[in-house]
Amino acid sequence: MTLRPSANQSAVEEKLQSRVSLLEEACLEAQRLYADAEHSLRTLVTYAPEAVVMMDVETGRLAEVNPAAEKLFGHSQAKLLEMSPFDLSPPNQPDGPSAELGQRVIAEAASGAVPVFEWWHLNARGERIPCEIRLVRIR
Numbered sequence: 001m002t003l004r005p006s007a008n009q010s011a012v013e014e015k016l017q018s019r020v021s022l023l024e025e026a027c028l029e030a031q032r033l034y035a036d037a038e039h040s041l042r043t044l045v046t047y048a049p050e051a052v053v054m055m056d057v058e059t060g061r062l063a064e065v066n067p068a069a070e071k072l073f074g075h076s077q078a079k080l081l082e083m084s085p086f087d088l089s090p091p092n093q094p095d096g097p098s099a100e101l102g103q104r105v106i107a108e109a110a111s112g113a114v115p116v117f118e119w120w121h122l123n124a125r126g127e128r129i130p131c132e133i134r135l136v137r138i139r
Helices: 007-047 067-073 099-110
Strands: 053-056 061-065 116-122 128-134
Touching: 067 116, 067 128
Parallel strands: none
Antiparallel strands: 053 061, 116 128
């Protein structure tokens, strides 16, 4: 004896397959949009004339740097990605604040604030370089 699906069951299966196809198409479109947005962001960061440095707050290390950051600090990308922002700073700023202030400001940015401040860093030759810092949290 052969069992055949009822007309109602066939209609439900067709509807279900149609919806699965729509979801698959939507997922592919979302993936394409995400890839386009990521490419756009990477292009902007790569060609920005300002140094762009991204830090992983969990590890405390630099996670991304652009060519302008390599030029500013005089380190290769590979070397910079082994460092934390504090490896690029003198122990104390000329006007007195220590790295502790930097840690507090990073914590402030992690909570959603967008602090802008001046901070001295060190290049590969050990020379102090003044920088204007803008910290922005990116998920």
